[in-house]
Amino acid sequence: MASISMTVNGRAVSGEAEDRTLLVEFLRNNLGLTGTHVGCDTSQCGACVVHVDGDAVKSCTMLAAQANGSDVKTIEGLASGGELHPVQKAFHENHGLQCGFCTPGMIMAATEMINRHGASLDEKTVREELEGNICRCTGYHNIVKAILAAAQEMGGAQQAAE
Amino acid sequence: MGAEGIGARIARKEDKRFITGKGRYTDDMVVPGMKHAMFVRSPHAHAKITGINKDAALAVPGVIDVLDGKQLTEDGIGNLICGWMIHSKDGSPMNMGAWRPLADDKVRYVGDAVAIVVADTKAQAREGAEAVQVDYEELPSATDIEAAMADGAPQIHDEAANNLIYDWEIGESTATDAALASAAHVTEMDIVNNRLIPNAMEPRAALGLYDEAEDHYTCWTTSQNPHVARLVMSAFYNVAPENKLRVIAPDVGGGFGSKIFIYPEEVVCLWASRRTGVPVKWVADRTESFLCDAHGRDHISNVKIGFDSENRITALKVDTIANLGAYMSLFSSSVPTYLYATLLSGQYNIANIHANVRTVYTNTAPVDAYRGAGRPEACYLIERVMETAARELGVSPAELRRKNFVTEFPHQTPVIMAYDAGDFGASLDAAMQAADYSGFAARKAEAAGRGKLRGIGMSCYIEACGIAPSQAVGALGAGVGLWESAEVRVNAVGTIEVLTGSHSHGQGHETTFAQLVADRLGVGIDTVSIVHGDTDKVQMGMGTYGSRSGAVGMSAISVALDKVEAKAKKIAAHLMEADEADIEIDSGELKVAGTDKTLPWFQMALAAYTAHNLPEGMEPGLKETAFFDPANFTFPAGCYICEVEIDPDTGVTEVVQFVASDDFGTIINPMIVEGQVHGGVVQGIGQAMLEGCAYDAESGQLLTASYMDYTMPRADDIPSIDVSTTKTECPSNPLGMKGCGEAGAIGSPPAVINAITDAIGNNDLTMPATPQTVWAAINR
Ligand code: FES
Numbered sequence A: 001m002a003s004i005s006m007t008v009n010g011r012a013v014s015g016e017a018e019d020r021t022l023l024v025e026f027l028r029n030n031l032g033l034t035g036t037h038v039g040c041d042t043s044q045c046g047a048c049v050v051h052v053d054g055d056a057v058k059s060c061t062m063l064a065a066q067a068n069g070s071d072v073k074t075i076e077g078l079a080s081g082g083e084l085h086p087v088q089k090a091f092h093e094n095h096g097l098q099c100g101f102c103t104p105g106m107i108m109a110a111t112e113m114i115n116r117h118g119a120s121l122d123e124k125t126v127r128e129e130l131e132g133n134i135c136r137c138t139g140y141h142n143i144v145k146a147i148l149a150a151a152q153e154m155g156g157a158q159q160a161a162e
Numbered sequence B: 001m002g003a004e005g006i007g008a009r010i011a012r013k014e015d016k017r018f019i020t021g022k023g024r025y026t027d028d029m030v031v032p033g034m035k036h037a038m039f040v041r042s043p044h045a046h047a048k049i050t051g052i053n054k055d056a057a058l059a060v061p062g063v064i065d066v067l068d069g070k071q072l073t074e075d076g077i078g079n080l081i082c083g084w085m086i087h088s089k090d091g092s093p094m095n096m097g098a099w100r101p102l103a104d105d106k107v108r109y110v111g112d113a114v115a116i117v118v119a120d121t122k123a124q125a126r127e128g129a130e131a132v133q134v135d136y137e138e139l140p141s142a143t144d145i146e147a148a149m150a151d152g153a154p155q156i157h158d159e160a161a162n163n164l165i166y167d168w169e170i171g172e173s174t175a176t177d178a179a180l181a182s183a184a185h186v187t188e189m190d191i192v193n194n195r196l197i198p199n200a201m202e203p204r205a206a207l208g209l210y211d212e213a214e215d216h217y218t219c220w221t222t223s224q225n226p227h228v229a230r231l232v233m234s235a236f237y238n239v240a241p242e243n244k245l246r247v248i249a250p251d252v253g254g255g256f257g258s259k260i261f262i263y264p265e266e267v268v269c270l271w272a273s274r275r276t277g278v279p280v281k282w283v284a285d286r287t288e289s290f291l292c293d294a295h296g297r298d299h300i301s302n303v304k305i306g307f308d309s310e311n312r313i314t315a316l317k318v319d320t321i322a323n324l325g326a327y328m329s330l331f332s333s334s335v336p337t338y339l340y341a342t343l344l345s346g347q348y349n350i351a352n353i354h355a356n357v358r359t360v361y362t363n364t365a366p367v368d369a370y371r372g373a374g375r376p377e378a379c380y381l382i383e384r385v386m387e388t389a390a391r392e393l394g395v396s397p398a399e400l401r402r403k404n405f406v407t408e409f410p411h412q413t414p415v416i417m418a419y420d421a422g423d424f425g426a427s428l429d430a431a432m433q434a435a436d437y438s439g440f441a442a443r444k445a446e447a448a449g450r451g452k453l454r455g456i457g458m459s460c461y462i463e464a465c466g467i468a469p470s471q472a473v474g475a476l477g478a479g480v481g482l483w484e485s486a487e488v489r490v491n492a493v494g495t496i497e498v499l500t501g502s503h504s505h506g507q508g509h510e511t512t513f514a515q516l517v518a519d520r521l522g523v524g525i526d527t528v529s530i531v532h533g534d535t536d537k538v539q540m541g542m543g544t545y546g547s548r549s550g551a552v553g554m555s556a557i558s559v560a561l562d563k564v565e566a567k568a569k570k571i572a573a574h575l576m577e578a579d580e581a582d583i584e585i586d587s588g589e590l591k592v593a594g595t596d597k598t599l600p601w602f603q604m605a606l607a608a609y610t611a612h613n614l615p616e617g618m619e620p621g622l623k624e625t626a627f628f629d630p631a632n633f634t635f636p637a638g639c640y641i642c643e644v645e646i647d648p649d650t651g652v653t654e655v656v657q658f659v660a661s662d663d664f665g666t667i668i669n670p671m672i673v674e675g676q677v678h679g680g681v682v683q684g685i686g687q688a689m690l691e692g693c694a695y696d697a698e699s700g701q702l703l704t705a706s707y708m709d710y711t712m713p714r715a716d717d718i719p720s721i722d723v724s725t726t727k728t729e730c731p732s733n734p735l736g737m738k739g740c741g742e743a744g745a746i747g748s749p750p751a752v753i754n755a756i757t758d759a760i761g762n763n764d765l766t767m768p769a770t771p772q773t774v775w776a777a778i779n780r
């Protein structure tokens, strides 16, 4: 057993888990944060993407113990003060989700992608960088549209602040 | 229509919980005392079970019990069944072999469930499952159609000699042969429709809970039709009577057909909960989804189409063999027959059609409905052969199609379907314009300058949706009626709950169904809640598949709303001392026409429940129910055009343009409809270029059992898609809707393959057209 402490969505948490426990299992089973999903067993679908110290990470590919001491953000922690994050808002407005199963991973991956590229993000880059996130419902069309819209809004906001 | 009524492009009500991580899927459910299950599955494609030793598994820490097929049989749990009876052309009923939820004597495909291990944690259940020792006596196996039909092929079920399930036909054989014999031109092709694995992103799951004190079962499961699941588990599998069994399908992460069927796992989890006394949860890992979810397609066909000297079609003859896998899944028999051969007339006037369909058992996962179910196979066949015929005849593919379009409605085809409305020319024109069809030659020349092969292909699809008139499907062998139910409850404060037997697993019913109510009553969609997916809340329903939730499910709501309106008007007329015929409902008010008298909707509702002053003899309350049974199928149709560019050195193919023009009749929310088309088209492009299920012929192992081996369409494989609609209303339901859920997956594969074969100048190409396949075709 490992005792694990980390910050999740701004809150310090700790718990005991078997050494082999994956980060996604720790989040879902120990912390009850079921927004992070498991869609595969080969690290390919991206339904489980969370942020670990600011990086988008497939939480099925990391042991909970490896995230010990880290700052983890999940889909549940993305909105702040009752305000949806611009990426969440863009997915809603552009119909970037249908069944919603891939959505948390998509939104977490997209948020980090926009953080890296800012408003200069283009369609080709979005499609290339979404390679690790599978969606069976939307055909990606509206997901790509939503990410580009959010990039504009977030990039624009960033420029205004500078 | 109002800002939120029919036709309004509004964002979905249900989104909030999904974008904030608050969706509630079956795997998110936790109940007190819940334990975890893992299935022991056959590693062999075909083998006798000679013994099961559980000792080592029972010694694994945390393991509570290991249960097998013998125990399941002892407890009287019934066989899984196929609910649609097909008779062979000699009149004999289909040859259905037994499907035990846990195999007790023989396993018939890799992944066949043999035992269930229940343990404190999932990891312990997995260790326990690995420790169960099953002794097998291996038998030779057959995984593809040819091998299963060969002389001396392994016998998979005793009931089906030579593995033949049925040999069925439709249409007039003699007349079709005669018309072909006298045709001016005949085009003949062998066509393979590749086997697919559905891959909804949420793996299947079940949580079974037996309450001993109440002698009552609850099952949370990933189902597209929880009421059908309850009916079947109760009436056929002897799990429990319906009043003792509650099935809940909470948020479900996509279905595409694969979650229609009742599988062994949910039955076994319920039974295991009673056996062990603990709630039992099973969640498939992706490998299990690949192995055990019902697969789709898998047809081989020969087609002949005859034309007269004016290039009018005179006859179509089809011989198809379909692989149904190791067991007959719930609707499997209907897919290659009534959902397939009845659409072989396509959009065309064809006087003579004959189709013969044989289905066979193989040592593979069961095959059943997958997005489109039979209609993609029909569309692929007819649209590939039309394109090929145009090339052989040296005429434009568009004009050959146009010349043969059905233009008068209703149109009775020779294969049961009566097309009720459509304008196929309008979709073709719209698609050709959107694709700049006339500019293609210049684009091709430009691409050639860059060393690329550019091709264009089209497909004019028609499908039968809104499944379906109960009497008609009953006459064709269906074991159920395919109506839909709705209950509209107006609360005392005027807010509204709509209970529907449809199930939403991505389609956005919580929004579109509320839009219908908003349209009718002039209330905001936020005052309307949609309730679905729970057999304790909704009395009965048939669920969501076959693009039926709009045309059938919403029509039921519409009929219930008629009744609500009628009673509301009576109450309003009484309270305002007006004539009932003069009451109009508008913007949340009941008005007396031609006067300024109005009664707010909520006051009328309150009056219905206080019942202090109701018309003489009227019952209090305001709640109405309707069961809607459509008069006909609906016939969505359209035209898809695909343009590709191919690198001749590598075979790498890029879809550079994809245009969809669809006629779905009335559209409730264009944004949601476009989303359905996007998703369907990409699944179709997946079938055409990326996805192919493969079993090893020798060992019967599934070679494509993970996302490393089975190529799902990813964002960088796919272009943006140009979607537009034309409209003719469907006359057989009150809303004029046709349905949009499957069109994309039906219409797109032939458009893609027609484009690729156009580009490379070789028509001999099977799906999926991977770079290797395309390269080989270029160099043949
Ligand atoms: S669950 Fe992590 S990539 Fe699929």
Ligand code: FES
Residues within 6 Å of the ligand: A096, A097, A098, A099, A100, A101, A102, A103, A134, A135, A136, A137, A138, B201, B253, B254, B506
């Ligand atoms: S919305 Fe269903 S998988 Fe993406």
